[in-house]
Amino acid sequence: MVLLLLMLLVPCKISFAVTDLTVETTKQPKDRVEVAWNVVDGATQYQVLMSEGNKDNYKVKATLSSENVGANAYAEEIAMERLSATIGSISKKKQYYFLVQALSADGAVIAQDTTDLYNGDIVSTTKQKYSYADMKKDIKQLEKKYADYIEVNIIGTTVDKRNIYDVILGNPNAEKCVVFQASIHAREYMTSQLVMEQMEYYLDNYNKKYDGKTYKKIFDEVCVHVVAMSNPDGVTISQQGFGGIRSTVLRKKLKKMRGANNTTVWKANARGVDLNRQFNYRFKYVKKWKKGSYAMYGGRNPVSENESKSLVKLVNDVNPKAVVNYHAMGNVIYCNYGASKKMQKKVYQLSGEIRSLTGYSYMGLDQTPGFANWLVCKKGIPSCTVEIGMHTTPVPISQFKTVWKQNKNVMVAVAKMYD
Numbered sequence: 001m002v003l004l005l006l007m008l009l010v011p012c013k014i015s016f017a018v019t020d021l022t023v024e025t026t027k028q029p030k031d032r033v034e035v036a037w038n039v040v041d042g043a044t045q046y047q048v049l050m051s052e053g054n055k056d057n058y059k060v061k062a063t064l065s066s067e068n069v070g071a072n073a074y075a076e077e078i079a080m081e082r083l084s085a086t087i088g089s090i091s092k093k094k095q096y097y098f099l100v101q102a103l104s105a106d107g108a109v110i111a112q113d114t115t116d117l118y119n120g121d122i123v124s125t126t127k128q129k130y131s132y133a134d135m136k137k138d139i140k141q142l143e144k145k146y147a148d149y150i151e152v153n154i155i156g157t158t159v160d161k162r163n164i165y166d167v168i169l170g171n172p173n174a175e176k177c178v179v180f181q182a183s184i185h186a187r188e189y190m191t192s193q194l195v196m197e198q199m200e201y202y203l204d205n206y207n208k209k210y211d212g213k214t215y216k217k218i219f220d221e222v223c224v225h226v227v228a229m230s231n232p233d234g235v236t237i238s239q240q241g242f243g244g245i246r247s248t249v250l251r252k253k254l255k256k257m258r259g260a261n262n263t264t265v266w267k268a269n270a271r272g273v274d275l276n277r278q279f280n281y282r283f284k285y286v287k288k289w290k291k292g293s294y295a296m297y298g299g300r301n302p303v304s305e306n307e308s309k310s311l312v313k314l315v316n317d318v319n320p321k322a323v324v325n326y327h328a329m330g331n332v333i334y335c336n337y338g339a340s341k342k343m344q345k346k347v348y349q350l351s352g353e354i355r356s357l358t359g360y361s362y363m364g365l366d367q368t369p370g371f372a373n374w375l376v377c378k379k380g381i382p383s384c385t386v387e388i389g390m391h392t393t394p395v396p397i398s399q400f401k402t403v404w405k406q407n408k409n410v411m412v413a414v415a416k417m418y419d
């Protein structure tokens, strides 16, 4: 029996072959696109085809023969080696489709794959209710346009089955990283739009410089984990009411909660837990609101919710140099957590950089069971809470231009602080 198993296993290993082809695109400066794919066993030639507007008009844009590829590429250890071709010329605001085919010596297609790229503005900064669905679509589009520069991970799923995304901007294997987190409070969803727009802006200008260094170089050394929507169920409630929640069980419970008559200003998640009151620092169970509420109820136990668990796990996994939390509103920064002098100094370095860029002012002592409080006081990781916008939440989209001017450089500046 053992012998038989060995016989089955050994030939498998020897005949290890790459038969699938996966293609990715990364937009380059001006009107060029880098198309990249893996080497396929038995292929002697590769064809890169492109079609504009639809998938019906493919034209060959590049051909790579085995001489270009090199005989070494067929060795098992580098079988996953990537090949690429830089092609032009693509126009702005147009949709492009790409097809790469691996051909055998007799010209037969032995493997192929397609991808597409929209060469226009992806993230909307004019839409008032930037939704979970918008963000999800935009992340996918950015991934297709800039495959080399971002990596997308799902770090959790909510009770109403929405994903919590972690988009890594820059080199995912960089030794250092920072974390940006937005929309932990539901009604503060303009913060999601802001971090998405920051990413798109840097990607669009990847070879340009910030403070003497290209974005590319900065994010190669310090990557940014961007959790653009930490509380997607809550955002959905604030934007669509309880009708946006898929689970009838959750909807039924939500309707009985404090604040159920005005869902627009909802802050909590779909279980009525205020996620920024439920970290393991000075946590206290508030019995008065045990049924859950639109805000302020921290839950029965710290880190009981999927969303807070995802954030804690991310921090423990990537050990960031700093964490920036985007909230709304007030044009202020919370950064005094009553931590040790040494720790507070690190926090003030971070918040000072953000204050100098945004012009926001500092708030007084904050000792709630918030994410930043836990990061600073329990984990020793510099963190601060930045409140964008004025007068009211949800922040009216008419304020986005001002918010953008204040915050455009915050993400890149924070990454650069730790290079």
Ligand SMILES: [Zn+2]
Pocket: 185, 188, 276, 327, 328
């Ligand atoms: Zn908030």
